[in-house]
Amino acid sequence: MREHIEEQETGPEGMTRRQLMRHAGWFGGAVLLSVVGGEVISSLATDATAASDPNTLKFVQVSDSHIGFTGPANTDVTASFEHALDRVNSLGFRPDFVMHTGDLTHLSTPAQFDQVKQMLSTARTDRVFVVPGEHDSVGDGGKAYRQAFGANTAGDGWYSFDTHGVHFLALVNTLALEKFGHLGNDQLDFVRKDLAGVKSDTPVVVFSHIPLFAMYPQWGWSTDDSLQVINMLRRFSSVTCLNGHVHQLFTKTEGNITFHSATTTAYPLPKPGTAPQPTPQVLPARQLQDALGIRSVTYREGDQLLALKEERLT
């Protein structure tokens, strides 16, 4: 009789109802335990509390605002940059500083620099830092840029500073631009001397416009002499390199160094190799907002890495 019942309960694949229920039970148990395990592991991460801790370093990276750009890829880059700054001011915390990683303007005119400087002054933060992009030195080798933003910098606009136990380097790799980004011997000497006094257990953050790693050399998305800087950074326990230029999020780790490319507040560029040239991409309005954004960064002393959070402009 029992055999008869089991036979009736057999499904098309030869599995009895009882076996099916048993499998479902194991699967359900695995899902339940996975959820519990995930909750436990994520609760061990302390991101959520970091932003409200007054001793935590908090800063924002904005990039590639291209003030002055006109084209179908974004018909109002000024409004997009205003939107980005509104987002900075509504993060729920006051950042210790805002860093703009270059291409502040599209054509480097004094009026465009003046406009972007005024707009940056609306960010609710103690300090605003910038590094130049290649669009900030069009036709004048960066003269107008340095007049607007060059105070307290060395050489052609590079500098370093320290806060919250982190050492920051702001590099200029766009002035001697041919195909690739270039730092030059003067700047390499500056970095060498600057890092000589920094302890190896100090977290180091490096800002530049063009990536210091070879993201896509075919489009010039790399810096030809960056290896010398990277070699100087190898002795540090934690190094984070933040760049703009490529108008899209990209992350790469190489030993102790993590590279993060930022998105833009102006218009997207194609993913590496998906188009003949890195020209502005025209997207429907709603999708454009998804492609634009800012990045908030927090760091609590003792952590190995900085915590990055991408914020879209939607």
Added chain:
Amino acid sequence: MSVLIRLAIVATLAETGFVHAKLYLGGYRVIPYIGPMFLLQAAVSFAVAALLLFAAPVVLRLLAAGAAAGALFGFVLSRTVGVFGFTERGFDPAPDALLSVLAEVLCLLLIGVLWAGELRRRRPAL
């Protein structure tokens, strides 16, 4: 014998879960898309390893194989075309990447051995 193999699968799965959880907590959690995927891998690996302590039904073996193969697939992608714009080089971070790959390969081999042994036992003697 099959109990020993099952326990070895538990050990390899726990190891890959531990490595992913460690990297997640050590900073990978901040990397877009990668952080949540590391968390998922760690959580599923721990959960399936815990249940495999009691029995090894087909569904758990498939989940274990999926967790190990998925992690290996992600490793290969991250060293070649990238995963959502995330790339790494070689066996960095060391030694975690190597330990994780070894555990995942061993896990898949052990699941295969367990299955092959059962199929041999079920086959009627000639």
